Amino acid sequence: MDEFLLRAMVAGLGLATVTGPLGCFVVWRRMAYFGDALAHTALLGIVVGLLLGTAPLVGVVAVCVVVALLLAGMRRDGRLASDSLLGILAHGALALGLVLLSTMERVRVDLMGWLFGDILAVSWTDAILVWGGAGLVLILLAAYWRCLVAMAVDEDLARVEGHNVGRGRIVLMLLVALSVAVAMKVVGVMLITAMLVIPAASARRVARTPEQMAMAASVAGALAVVAGLAGSWHYDTPSGPSIVVAAVALFVLSRLLPGRAS
Amino acid sequence: MSHTPLVRVSEVSVAFRGHTVLDGVNLTVEPGRIVTLVGPNGAGKSTLLKVAVGLLPPDRGRVAFGARTVGYVPQKLVIERILPLSVRRFLAMAVRGPVGHSQLEDALTLVGAGHVLRRQVADLSGGEMQRVLLARAMLRRPDLLVLDEPVGGVDMAGQAELYDLIAALAHRDGVGILMVSHDLHVVMAATDEVVCLNHHVCCAGHPETVSRHPEYLALFGPRVAGSLAIYTHAHDHGHLADGSVLPLDPDHPVHQHGPECHHG
Numbered sequence: 001m002d003e004f005l006l007r008a009m010v011a012g013l014g015l016a017t018v019t020g021p022l023g024c025f026v027v028w029r030r031m032a033y034f035g036d037a038l039a040h041t042a043l044l045g046i047v048v049g050l051l052l053g054t055a056p057l058v059g060v061v062a063v064c065v066v067v068a069l070l071l072a073g074m075r076r077d078g079r080l081a082s083d084s085l086l087g088i089l090a091h092g093a094l095a096l097g098l099v100l101l102s103t104m105e106r107v108r109v110d111l112m113g114w115l116f117g118d119i120l121a122v123s124w125t126d127a128i129l130v131w132g133g134a135g136l137v138l139i140l141l142a143a144y145w146r147c148l149v150a151m152a153v154d155e156d157l158a159r160v161e162g163h164n165v166g167r168g169r170i171v172l173m174l175l176v177a178l179s180v181a182v183a184m185k186v187v188g189v190m191l192i193t194a195m196l197v198i199p200a201a202s203a204r205r206v207a208r209t210p211e212q213m214a215m216a217a218s219v220a221g222a223l224a225v226v227a228g229l230a231g232s233w234h235y236d237t238p239s240g241p242s243i244v245v246a247a248v249a250l251f252v253l254s255r256l257l258p259g260r261a262s
Numbered sequence: 263m264s265h266t267p268l269v270r271v272s273e274v275s276v277a278f279r280g281h282t283v284l285d286g287v288n289l290t291v292e293p294g295r296i297v298t299l300v301g302p303n304g305a306g307k308s309t310l311l312k313v314a315v316g317l318l319p320p321d322r323g324r325v326a327f328g329a330r331t332v333g334y335v336p337q338k339l340v341i342e343r344i345l346p347l348s349v350r351r352f353l354a355m356a357v358r359g360p361v362g363h364s365q366l367e368d369a370l371t372l373v374g375a376g377h378v379l380r381r382q383v384a385d386l387s388g389g390e391m392q393r394v395l396l397a398r399a400m401l402r403r404p405d406l407l408v409l410d411e412p413v414g415g416v417d418m419a420g421q422a423e424l425y426d427l428i429a430a431l432a433h434r435d436g437v438g439i440l441m442v443s444h445d446l447h448v449v450m451a452a453t454d455e456v457v458c459l460n461h462h463v464c465c466a467g468h469p470e471t472v473s474r475h476p477e478y479l480a481l482f483g484p485r486v487a488g489s490l491a492i493y494t495h496a497h498d499h500g501h502l503a504d505g506s507v508l509p510l511d512p513d514h515p516v517h518q519h520g521p522e523c524h525h526g
Contacts, residue, residue, distance in 0.1 A: 028345045150355060152345055160315050160334040161356060161402070207346045208382070 020218025043097030117188035117240025266328030274323030333399030388415030
């Protein structure tokens with residue numbers, strides 16, 4: 001196996017490890033639109049990073065965290081961030097990012113790479129960053145697991161039972177923001193939500209507990225990464241979309257399984 | 263002797279988007295007492311419960327909590343099918359620390375749902391879900407139980423059983439109960455205090471008193487109110503066809519008044 005393919009595999013598997021459990025919360029709490037909004041604002045983060053002369057990833061993390069906290073605050077005062085509001089934010093941020101990027105002539109930006117991922121151009125440094133970010137997300141998830149699962153069941157019950165729901169919400173949104181930054185290099189901003197939602201949805205069919213579903217989602221994501229990269233290698237297709245196509249194929253297969261708890 | 267009630271709501275007001283839902287409401291729940299909120303839809307009953315368990319901070323007024331552990335049953339809980347969760351796990355989540363299998367089974371048996379322990383929560387029927395929610399609240403060994411229409415969707419026979427269970431929790435184990443109910447006749451028989459709510463507290467007191475209060479009559483109409491009174495009257499008197507009092511005991515020509523009874 002060529003080394004660049006190995007690097008891609010390592011980074012992709014790191015991503016799948018974290019999008020599995022985190023994606024479960026995204027589907028349990030109907031946060032797919034929220035994930036989209038964050039992912040699309042990540043493009044603005046790249047612009048910010050370029051303007052400040054820092055690494056794009058720094059801008060992405062900063063902008064995603066700020067937007068996540070703003071959205072968390074909007075939810076707390078009872079006015080729910082509605083689907084349409086998130087849609088406006090997502091597409092507005094994406095369009096604004098594209099417009100701003102096009103005006104920055106002095107930098108050459110691999111736009112396709114940011115939008116759809118360029119996993120085959122991942123360096124060892126990138127791979128280490130992916131695993132570092134993934135490790136951080138997993139540690140935080142483990143620390144807040146009980147609280148987050150209780151909130152996924154019902155926020156009112158969780159609060160009456162003594163869980164700190166306000167903090168749980170912020171933690172979850174920050175985790176999604178972090179995972180967006182981690183995922184960007186691998187699948188690109190357009191397809192990040194796919195990596196969160198599709199493996200989790202595929203895992204539902206074989207799981208009877210939240211933990212089983214989280215682990216199965218990681219496995220499904222990892223299978224999609226391996227199959228997608230293999231396909232990308234054999235048929236010379238773009239890597240990010242190939243991974244997502246493989247994930248969708250897995251999802252379809254999972255629906256054909258005899259349901260344990262349909 | 264100083265004792266704190268399990269929860270005391272004082273002069274609480276809540277408004278949503280300028281629309282007043284609760285207006286200067288007072289409410290106290292003592293150990294071993296059943297307080298039932300009645301009132302029309304949209305009267306603020308569920309909102310008051312949320313204030314009383316600390317889920318909703320009031321705009322004005324104070325809430326003082328004396329309860330150690332609160333059990334809460336929301337009006338409705340829908341768990342998405344996408345979340346894999348067994349009833350056993352759902353119950354165990356309510357308790358801190360490990361909880362034995364037999365303990366879970368006993369709690370379910372008490373609410374008449376012993377057969378659902380291994381089922382997925384998303385597969386429960388509405389009535390089964392209400393029973394499981396009640397079992398879950400009881401597993402916390404609360405000293406205050408707050409129940410928002412606890413028997414909604416439960417079959418008739420089950421409703422009576424569950425109300426008996428709730429009454430036993432209060433009168434045998436000393437749990438304070440605050441609940442919302444629409445099942446006027448069944449509830450009233452076992453309730454220590456009725457609070458008739460329509461944004462403000464219209465009237466409160468012993469069921470017999472409340473059921474004859476003019477504001478209560480105005481709120482529910484004489485038909486509903488009358489059917490209730492039949493169940494809660496101490497029946498030291500009868501009624502003539504026009505509703506006027508017919509003394510049963512010649513030594514007491516007029517019916518007895520309760521301590522909180524202010525009518526003529």
